[in-house]
Amino acid sequence: MLTMKKTSNYFITLEGIEGVGKSTQLSFIRNYLLKSKQPLVVTREPGGTPMAEELRKVLLQKNKEPVTQEAELLLLFAGRAQHIAQVIRPALAAGKWVICDRFTDATYAYQGGGRGMSLEQIAMLEKWVQQDLHPDLVLLLDAPVKTALKRIKRRRMKDRIEMEQESFFQRVRDGYLARAEQFPNRYKIIDARQPCLKVQKQIKSILDELLPNL
């Protein structure tokens, strides 16, 4: 049972390591909510506005110049500030659902867990940039690293972060699971090892808990 505020629209994020099926499930969620006649905005991070999409390119391209962890973290929050101001807050204020492929929990998992950056520093930036804004619901698609990476093995091009070692993604997964334990009211862990249709069924039952609130 979800224990969150009753509202007519929700801010939902999808999280997990690469290959767990976020993009696949995002399109299922979009179609399901549209079928239920909910006004919605589907967006992503890094990115979501023209400027933030430019920052995404900078973040994910393989640079000749090494990217410092501090620069990476600040670029993520710079894009997020734009995204929140231009897209997320206006959509929520207009009564729309916002479905976002990754948000700040990814920063805790990748930069905090994966890179070992200070969680306090991330929390400080989060507070500064987001103030009171947090997802109402985080759908964490969780699968063992080997399972997830196997699914994307056939991809020809890997981005800068995808080039990391398996141990990095293990720390990212552990980072997500630690967040889920810290925020049980906000997080729903979905077993992403299951076949796609079973994952969808689980997501559908979570969304159905929200829809009758309307």
Ligand code: Z5A
């Ligand atoms: N990043 C960060 O470091 N810090 C931050 O704060 C933020 C992001 C916000 C971009 O992410 C990168 O930014 C990401 C983290 C970092 N880095 N990396 N690496 P992204 O979200 O744009 O890209 P991604 O995470 O790499 O997504 P992805 O690789 O596309 O994975 P996915 O969306 O989870 O998976 P998918 O494309 O839906 O599915 C992958 C394959 O598996 C595909 O062939 C599917 O058909 C198949 N699939 C899906 N579900 C299943 C099931 N259930 N069974 C079997 N096969 C399946």
